[in-house]
Amino acid sequence: MKLSRYHCSFGVVACALLALGCGNDAARSPTPTEYEWPERFAYRLDYVSLAQRDREPVLRYAETKTTRFELRDAQYFGSQDSVLKTAQRPGDPPQLVAYSAEDTLGFYVSLGRRGEIAKVQLGCDPAVTACAAALPSNVALELRRLIPRLPLWPAPRGSSWDDTLEFDETGRPGGTQSAMITRYTARADTVVSGRTYWVVGWHSARHAYRRGTTDLGAEAPVQEDGMTFVEKGRLLPVYATWAGAVAASPDLRALGASGVGYRGRAYLAGSVFDSLYAREVGP
Numbered sequence: 464m465k466l467s468r469y470h471c472s473f474g475v476v477a478c479a480l481l482a483l484g485c486g487n488d489a490a491r492s493p494t495p496t497e498y499e500w501p502e503r504f505a506y507r508l509d510y511v512s513l514a515q516r517d518r519e520p521v522l523r524y525a526e527t528k529t530t531r532f533e534l535r536d537a538q539y540f541g542s543q544d545s546v547l548k549t550a551q552r553p554g555d556p557p558q559l560v561a562y563s564a565e566d567t568l569g570f571y572v573s574l575g576r577r578g579e580i581a582k583v584q585l586g587c588d589p590a591v592t593a594c595a596a597a598l599p600s601n602v603a604l605e606l607r608r609l610i611p612r613l614p615l616w617p618a619p620r621g622s623s624w625d626d627t628l629e630f631d632e633t634g635r636p637g638g639t640q641s642a643m644i645t646r647y648t649a650r651a652d653t654v655v656s657g658r659t660y661w662v663v664g665w666h667s668a669r670h671a672y673r674r675g676t677t678d679l680g681a682e683a684p685v686q687e688d689g690m691t692f693v694e695k696g697r698l699l700p701v702y703a704t705w706a707g708a709v710a711a712s713p714d715l716r717a718l719g720a721s722g723v724g725y726r727g728r729a730y731l732a733g734s735v736f737d738s739l740y741a742r743e744v745g746p
Contacts, residue, residue, distance in 0.1 A: 494617040494649065495661055497576035498610075499698040500539075505531040505732040506609055509740070512725035514715045521720040523551045524560070529732065530605075535571075540586065541602070542569040564597035572606065577613040580606050580628065598638055600630040604669075609703050609729045611647055611663045611691045618649040640672040653692070656735045660692040660701070685709055694734070701731040 507529050514522040528546040532539045548560035569586035573579070583603045587594035612626035626645045632638025650662040668684040689705030706726040715723065730736035 495693055495695055495698050496613055496615070496617055497698065498574070498578065498613070498693075498700070500534075500574055500576075501699075502534045503532065504699070505529050505544075506729045507732055507737065507740075508605075508727065508729045510725065510727040512723050514711055514718070514720035514723045516719045516721055520553055521718050522715065525549050525551075525557070528566070538571050538573045538582065540569055540571055543567070564593045565601050568594060568597055570599070570602050572602065574610070577615070578610045578626075579612070580610065596636060598632055598635060600632055600638075600641070603628055603630070604643065607643070607645065607667070608687075608689060608705050608727070609691070610700050611665060611693070612645070613693075614647075614649075620649055620651050623648045641669055642672070643667055643669040650690075652695075655692075658735065659695045661695055663691045663693060665689050665691070692736075699731060701734040702729070702736040704728040 508527065510526045512524045513520055514524075526546070526548045529544045530541055531544055532541050534540075543566050546562060546566045548562070549557040550560050551557040571582065571584045571586055573582045575581065580603050583599040583606075585594055585597055585599055585602075587597075589595055607628060612624075614622075614624045618624065624647050626647070628643045628645075630638075630642070631640045633640055645665050645667040648664040650664050653660050653662055666686070666688050668686045670684045685707065687705050687707035689703060691700050692702040693699070694701045704727070706724075708722060708724045711720040711723055728740070730740060
């Protein structure tokens, strides 16, 4: 797996005002250009998807979990905690969903000061069936939603820059060769509970390569839109939200679904967003 091919380009775009409010003084304050990763930190994640047929719900899926990070030998060891998954058909009570391989296995990852995600390795024996069934790319893709790639220099409001993650997991069951291209846009700063946050909007598109070539496939990419708040005081991403839609998988098509819409959010444990959302269930 090869990660983080990166380049910058600037183009002025319109600034979307946030519901939480933007202040002119905050917008003129310095932009963070690197993160200060602590020895230990954790993100709480909420995710909901809805499979539909002709705009009628077929199946609702919800997931909550906490992803914990601990520094070990110059890289982070990550693990999942408090994982809860449910599926619900219209008119029926929610049913628990079994864990996937990624829910039970730890992983190692190197996090750069500007959000580089490198050396994602599963903390298990690849000869074990559960380990072989897990894809390191799933870890990297989830981390990219939480951790935006920062530019090499302070980004004026409205400017944009790109980042590419490339994956080659053709040797694993279900693995493919693909690339996810993310375009970031610097938005105006915002203030929440007296703290200043740099707001980064983003749009990502994951393309599959044609088998046996280095050309991107002709099928439509999987696309997502999101937004991340980077706290300027601690220089950490503290809140992220994203949404997207995909075609229904074969098992959902068997239920009559044609497409799936989803949305998610993640927030740093111990942050103000943790206190805002901890008492809720689902995003």
